[in-house]
Amino acid sequence: MQFTGRMIDIKYKIEDFRRAIKMLPIKHLFDITTTFYYDETDNVRKYYLKETGINEQIDRHFVLGGIMLKEDINPPDVKELREKLRIPEELEEIKSKHVYNGDIFKVLDKREINPFLNWILNHDIYIHYSVANLYYYSLVDIVDSIIDEELYGFHFYLKDDLYQIAKADHNQFNNILYKYNYPNISHEDIVDFLVDLRGYISGNKLDTTHYIDLLIERIEDENISELPFIQDEEDLMLLKDLSQFYYYPIYTFHNSKHIFDHERQIEDNHFKGVTFTKNGIPFNSYEFKDSKDDSMIQLSDCVVGIISRFYKFLDEFDGSLTNLDKRLNSRQKENLSILCKIIKKSVDYNETLIHMIVPIKEQQGYNIIVSHYSK
Structure with missing residues (x-):
């Protein structure tokens, strides 16, 4: 369902959105009681045609997601992680630019990416995301x-x-x-x-x-x-806005709490005056916070940046693990393995944590790589 335009005094019934979910054999997986933290990347605001083509690069992959904590699990202390990443004390937050840059191959070759990925893998946390290949x-x-x-x-x-x-x-x-x-x-x-x-x-x-x-x-x-x-x-x-991706987890994981990084355009145009109801009763399971005040949002920023780069590669992946292995050095292979183990760990806990709107070719590449490198 597309959501467009400014919304004022609108009520959405959770039950209406969840009708399709109720027909799924895995519907119980959406009833988890957890805390989701979010950041986003490749938010193009608007995606449209012009005389010279599209206003954005053709390989844009919007990702909204990040860290998920199970019920009764407190956010872990990131002090040790900051030290491993050599984040100066005067910097208020961890940003993706402090950990990596470049395409997925450059990311996997960064010194800082190994302690970051290992920290996530070895803590009682999971990742989640919605990814959309915007051209597709x-x-x-x-x-x-x-x-x-x-x-x-x-x-x-x-x-x-x-x-x-x-x-x-x-x-x-x-x-x-x-x-x-x-x-x-x-x-x-x-x-x-x-x-x-x-x-x-x-x-x-x-x-x-x-x-x-x-x-x-x-x-x-x-x-x-x-x-x-x-x-x-x-x-x-082609796309007036991406607000639907912010609504999706709220009604999908309706028993969970959702903490988004501040996104003024989304907040002002698509959440002001909007009320979600469950069984006729208004409820609010989400909030927008400044990432400086929440370390889990900061880590979410790092997560979605990696995921976006991963799917941009999947868009071009020829399906050959042999060819991929030839492109990777030992450090890149190790870090790709850790990334795939994090994804598998999250999917094994709850397969609905990952939501893809991408071509079948990308989905197949995802399955091939995650299955192989998570062993």
Whole structure:
């Protein structure tokens, strides 16, 4: 569900949001009573098309997440960690820039990353996050608007294939989207848009896009008279805001407490005047704090930065552990192993702590790497 625009005096029923959760076989996993700490990275504010392409880099991965503590577990003292990271006493907080910089390979090669990751692994804490590949997320409504009931079972594969093809020559693909004011395709332009879309897809198929012919066949169906998810929207606005990711854990883990780093744009535009209710009774399970006052938020900043870089690599990962091993030195392998053990530790405790809106290719890469390096 998208949340857009300024909200004033609005009430949201937790029960309405949780209807889908109640149908899941793992619904009990969402009922944990814990404390979640959050920071975010790659918050682009707005993500939109312009004449020269998209206003942001094509590989943006928004991550909201960080540290999670089980019930009755107090935040551990970070004094020892600060000493290991050589954080000067005059610095009020630990920031990701004090621990690492660069892409995931540079991060894994930093001296400071080893004591940081080991500290998390060896304490009674877990990590959690929602990650969204923003370009992928912006395109999935194309598939949902085109496919019919017969193709529902393939929709994730079709979305993955479309994303891979779109990314292959994103300048050309974005020109098509811009031409038709995507995601606001006018009724008069539906046929022309589908013709251009089919032409691009047919000319850019890859060896790995095994399902895309199903979408091409569907596009050739002249009975498509509406595109429900990419009409009646704002011209060229792919993502107006990312507030939905802040709402998601509040209604998903409704028995837990959620402590976010201050994010004024989110607070002012999407939390002022908003009330969550449970069983008709208002409740408030969240707060926004200054990271200077909370060491767990500071550690969350370091966590989400690593996770964002990890998924940017997964977007390009060819699936070969042999090739990956050749790129890694001994320090990088050790640190990747610790990172994967932290992820596995968290997933083993509760698999719902990790929420991904990414292509299947990224999910498969995640499974391959975490399974191998967490042993």
